[in-house]
Amino acid sequence: MPLYKSISVNSQTTVKIWKIEESYDALLSPLELRPESLTRVLGMKSELHQRGFLSVRHLLSEFGYTDQDLFYDENGKPHLKDGKHISITHSFTFSGVIVSDNEVGIDIEKQREKISIIAHKFVDYEFEYLNKNSDAYIRKLTVIWGVKESLYKLFATPGMLFKEHFLVIPFMLKDENTVAWIDYEGKKYRYNTAFLEFEGFTCAYVIP
Template sequence: MIRCITYKFHTLHTIIIVFIWKHFLETMILRTLSLSDQEKVFLKSLSEKRKREFLGIRYVLKYINIKMNIFYNERRKPFLFPEGKHISLSHSFEKIAIAISSYRIGIDIEKLRENKKIIKIKKKFIRDDESIFIHPNYEEDYLHIIWGIKESLYKLEGGIFYSFLDHYKVSPFCLKRDSCVSCWIIKKSYSKRFSAFYRKIEKHYLVYIIDK
């Protein structure tokens, strides 16, 4: 069954939803879904885990009465039809986050894990000028938030700039319950500043960036 909705709020012509899904690949639930031909083809290309997430998102969109179809471009960036709205999606273990906005948007949700995995890979996404403001007592929190910001920037930009070290930068910030953080997409010709927002939901960090 799906428990809807863990978290829901509106901001800047945007709706953001976080929900829990568990064991919903049941015949009676799948019968309630009506997929387009493109969605059926795309579904066949996914792993079993991704299939569950794919179907869970569509089930919840129907549950909250959003009557739009999700399609994917050549970079597998999701977009809505009819046009006029932007969408961003993220998954982390049992939680899925959906953002639907009048603006371009990127969203990420990450679970704080006990295996220290994110510390082991920090050299892949933490710049030298970012490492200096990370408090050692709260390193994992900072790393999850910074990863979420860069992942959200990557999604907002459409997956064009792939290096989390070269193409994205996070300005210094202090941990707060709900906070706004300055961040950048760095291009060869120019850089653009954005404001990232993060919230802690149970054992997950939710991050979103709206290009207003």
């Protein structure tokens, strides 16, 4: 089973990443899924999405949980029955889960040139320090998207906008961390963020 990476962020927080190499059947057969989870996975049109969904359940077992321990609220945010906080992501051939005593968010993205086409939709302040002619431009955009997606998952509040409410301060790729802010409805929230790159993908996660 390809547990790709395990990161102890701090004493309360752990990230685990899975490289999805197994077939759909190999992923499904060892799992005991709740009826609603089975219905959900069978209803997915893409086998890539199915394998992503199932690999997340294998990551849960790496933390000592099962599909029965996971539930979702009305905003689609995942929760664990024991009260710990969880965030989930999958992209193509990788999936990731972060579990913590505190609110958290995680995102994995494939590094793709086309992110530059939609940059204006999620980048505002960050354009001040981004260099569009730099070799690192796509990689930095992917980090910014991943951090903002992680913040959105953490807050799970309808109406929040990446461009207007989330801000990522300048960072160096080699540092693998930065600080992000949420500015929403007159309140400001500060988050520590970290990111790592592997095999053409970027994983970002945020903790208060």
